[in-house]
Amino acid sequence: MALDKLDFIVLGTLLLAVVAYFGKDFIFAGKEDGTSAGFTISNVGGKSRNIVETLKKNNKNCIILYGSQTGTAEDYSNKLSKDLSSRFGLKILVGDLSDFDYENLNEVPEDVLVFFVLATYGEGEPTDDAVEFFDYLENEADDLSNLKYSIFGLGNTTYEFYNEMAKKCETKLTEFNAESFAPMGLGDDGVGTLDEDFLKWKDDVIENLRNNLNFEEHEMKFEPSFELTEDLTLTFDDENVSLGEPDKSYLDSSKDLTKGPFNHSHPYLAPITLTKEIFNSKERFCVHAEFDLSNTNLRYTTGDHLAVWPSNSNYNIDNFVKCFGLEGKLDYIFHLKALDSTVSIPFPSPTTYGAVLRHYLEISGPISRQFFSSIASFAPTEEIKAYAMKLGNDKNLFAKEIHHYKYNIADALLKISGGKVWDKVPFVFIIESISHLQPRYYSISSSSLSEKTSIHITAVVESESLENRLITGVTTNLLKFIEIEQNNKTEKPIVTYDLNGPRDKYSKFKLPVHVRRSTFKLPSNPKTPVICIGPGTGVAPFRGFIRERVAIKKSSNVELGKTLLFYGCRNSKEDFLYKEEWPEYSKSLGDSFELFTAFSRETKEKVYVQDRILENSKTIAQLIKDGAFIYVCGDASRMARDVQKSIATIIANDRDIPIERAADIVRSLKTQNRYQEDVW
Numbered sequence: 001m002a003l004d005k006l007d008f009i010v011l012g013t014l015l016l017a018v019v020a021y022f023g024k025d026f027i028f029a030g031k032e033d034g035t036s037a038g039f040t041i042s043n044v045g046g047k048s049r050n051i052v053e054t055l056k057k058n059n060k061n062c063i064i065l066y067g068s069q070t071g072t073a074e075d076y077s078n079k080l081s082k083d084l085s086s087r088f089g090l091k092i093l094v095g096d097l098s099d100f101d102y103e104n105l106n107e108v109p110e111d112v113l114v115f116f117v118l119a120t121y122g123e124g125e126p127t128d129d130a131v132e133f134f135d136y137l138e139n140e141a142d143d144l145s146n147l148k149y150s151i152f153g154l155g156n157t158t159y160e161f162y163n164e165m166a167k168k169c170e171t172k173l174t175e176f177n178a179e180s181f182a183p184m185g186l187g188d189d190g191v192g193t194l195d196e197d198f199l200k201w202k203d204d205v206i207e208n209l210r211n212n213l214n215f216e217e218h219e220m221k222f223e224p225s226f227e228l229t230e231d232l233t234l235t236f237d238d239e240n241v242s243l244g245e246p247d248k249s250y251l252d253s254s255k256d257l258t259k260g261p262f263n264h265s266h267p268y269l270a271p272i273t274l275t276k277e278i279f280n281s282k283e284r285f286c287v288h289a290e291f292d293l294s295n296t297n298l299r300y301t302t303g304d305h306l307a308v309w310p311s312n313s314n315y316n317i318d319n320f321v322k323c324f325g326l327e328g329k330l331d332y333i334f335h336l337k338a339l340d341s342t343v344s345i346p347f348p349s350p351t352t353y354g355a356v357l358r359h360y361l362e363i364s365g366p367i368s369r370q371f372f373s374s375i376a377s378f379a380p381t382e383e384i385k386a387y388a389m390k391l392g393n394d395k396n397l398f399a400k401e402i403h404h405y406k407y408n409i410a411d412a413l414l415k416i417s418g419g420k421v422w423d424k425v426p427f428v429f430i431i432e433s434i435s436h437l438q439p440r441y442y443s444i445s446s447s448s449l450s451e452k453t454s455i456h457i458t459a460v461v462e463s464e465s466l467e468n469r470l471i472t473g474v475t476t477n478l479l480k481f482i483e484i485e486q487n488n489k490t491e492k493p494i495v496t497y498d499l500n501g502p503r504d505k506y507s508k509f510k511l512p513v514h515v516r517r518s519t520f521k522l523p524s525n526p527k528t529p530v531i532c533i534g535p536g537t538g539v540a541p542f543r544g545f546i547r548e549r550v551a552i553k554k555s556s557n558v559e560l561g562k563t564l565l566f567y568g569c570r571n572s573k574e575d576f577l578y579k580e581e582w583p584e585y586s587k588s589l590g591d592s593f594e595l596f597t598a599f600s601r602e603t604k605e606k607v608y609v610q611d612r613i614l615e616n617s618k619t620i621a622q623l624i625k626d627g628a629f630i631y632v633c634g635d636a637s638r639m640a641r642d643v644q645k646s647i648a649t650i651i652a653n654d655r656d657i658p659i660e661r662a663a664d665i666v667r668s669l670k671t672q673n674r675y676q677e678d679v680w
Contacts, residue, residue: 051100052107058342060093066117067097067130071438073119073154076198086220093342098129102136110146119154122519124161137172147178152201156190158636158679160670182208190636195368224428227337234333242348243502244359246512258296267309267512268298275483281574285461287479294453302447302548303520306455307439309512310475313495316364317357323410325423330354362435367412369398380420387416406471440475445540447547458540463494520678526552529561529628533643535568535609538634539577550588560592568598568609610642621654629674636679
C-alpha cells in the first residue's frame, strides 16, 4: 500500500524520536552551556562519556573523579591535579562522576592511576552527581582488576554513616579485585580537620608514588591550564562579555530564563518579595527572606534546601585588590583559553577582572595551608617566600599564625608580607588556585502546601571583628544588606554589595537560586507522630513542617499525629525565632502540637534543648514506641551529639537496657530513616 504524506510525517517523527532517545547521552552529556563550578570536562575537544576513549584520545595517564555536593570535593580534586601534575608530570583528567558512563571501567589501562574524591551527603547517601556511579558499582560492576586506585572521602562524624560513600567505594573496588596503590583517606568536617585530613592523605599518595611506584619527582613549578589575553577592542556593551552572569544563558537575550531545569550550573533569578529582621538585638541579626516562584516552573517540597548564589562584598573585593595590586584593572576585559581540551573554562569568557572577583571566586573564605606552598614562588621577596614555604609545610605554625586568626587569602598574604603587595602573582594562578564561589544552602522554612509559589529561608548574619578586620559570612551579610535597603532602613550595614548585579539583572532585589532536594521529610502518613529538635536557625525546617501540618488539617481535617518541637535560643526577648507564630500554630493544631523552649541565658544554670528532652522522657519514650520520627537540625559539633545521647538515655531507662544497647537502637532508627539529621 502506498504511503501518503501523513504517513511520512508520522514515520519521520518516530525516527526523530528514536534518534533523540538513543542519542540523548551524547546530546545532553555536557553541563548547561559548557560551564561548571570548576575545571572539569570540556564540551569540546576530547569530550566523551566513554571514559576509556576520553583517556586515550587525550593521552592521559591519570584520572581524578569526584562526587561533590557543595564544591569542596571538586576543589580538592583540582588541587590534587595541579600538585601531582607539577611534581610528577602526570597527564591528568579531572572529571565529575556524572560526566562518564562506566560499563567499560574494566578497560581502563593498567598504567592509568585512578583517584576517587567522594563526599557523603546526608544520611550516608551519594552526592547527586555520584548516584549513577554507585548504581553501577552495586548492580553492574564485575572484575576491575585492571584498576589502580586511591580514595579520599569527605564526611562528618556527627552523622551515623560517616564517610559512607568512600567506604562503600573501597569495599566494592576491593570486592572486584581493584588494587589500591595508596591508603584511603577520610576527612572529617565534624571536627574541622577536613583540610588537614586531605593534606595528610595527599602526602601519603605522594610518598607511595615516589617510593612504591618509583615515580620521579620534579621541583614544583606552576604550569597554567589557561591562557589569559586582554582585549582592548571589547566594551561592557558587547553582549558576549560576561559581567558576572551565572552562566552563558544569561547573556542570550532571546532565552527564557523563567523555565528550568534549574540546578547547580543554572539558577533561577528569583525576586525577593519580603525581608524582615527577626532578632530583637543591636549586636546580632537574623533575616527572614521570601523568594517568589510564581513566574517560573521551579518548585520545591517541604524539607528541601534553597541554594542562594552570592556575590562578594565591596569590603572583601577592595582588600583583595590591594593585596594583589589590581587597582585600575577591574574593568579590563580578557579572554580565557583552555590549554588542554579536557579542561573547561570555569566561568563565561570573555569577562572582566572585576566580575571574576565579585561573582566567581571564593575570596573571603579561610586560606588553606597548601595555598602557601603553591603561591610562595610569587612572593615579593626571598624572605617572604621562605616564610610562606615554612607555613605551607608546618601544620602547627600554620594553625598558630594563620588559622587561629581566621585570615582569608588577602589578609594572610598581607600579614606575612608586612603589607607588601603580591603583584607578581599571575591572574591565571589566582583563577586556578582559588575555589569557585559556591552557592550557600539554607533549610527552607516554608511549606510547599501552604506556600506553593514562595520559598522562605531563615539566616543568622555571620560577622565578627578581629584585629580591626571584619570576618563576614558571604550570603548572610548580602541578605542583611538587602533587608536594610528593601525596608528603607537608616541603619549602617556591616558590609555593602552591588545589588544591581551584572547588567542590572539583580535590580529590584533578585538573587540567583536553585532548589536542592532533601531526604529530610515528614512521614508520608500525617498520623505518624514527630519529634522535632532545632535550636537557633535549626528551627527553620520545622517551621515548614508545622505549617505543612496546619495546611493538611485545614484542607482535609485529618487526624494528625503528635508534633513535639524542642526549640532553644539565648534569650526569649532577643532571639526567639518566630515567637509570634507558634501560638497561632497551636490554635490550629490544638493538642496535637506542643512547643518546649530552652533559653540558655535567662537562668543561672544554662538550659539547652537536650535538657528539655530529658525532662519529657516518658512522653518521648511512648512516642518512639508509637512509631514517631525524630528530626534534629542545627549545630553538628555539640548539640546533635548531646541530643543523640539524650534520646539513647531515654530509651535505656524506659526499656531497662544498657546505654550501649540503646545507642544501637538509635542507630537502627537512623537506618530506618526514623531518626534524621540536617546538621552543619
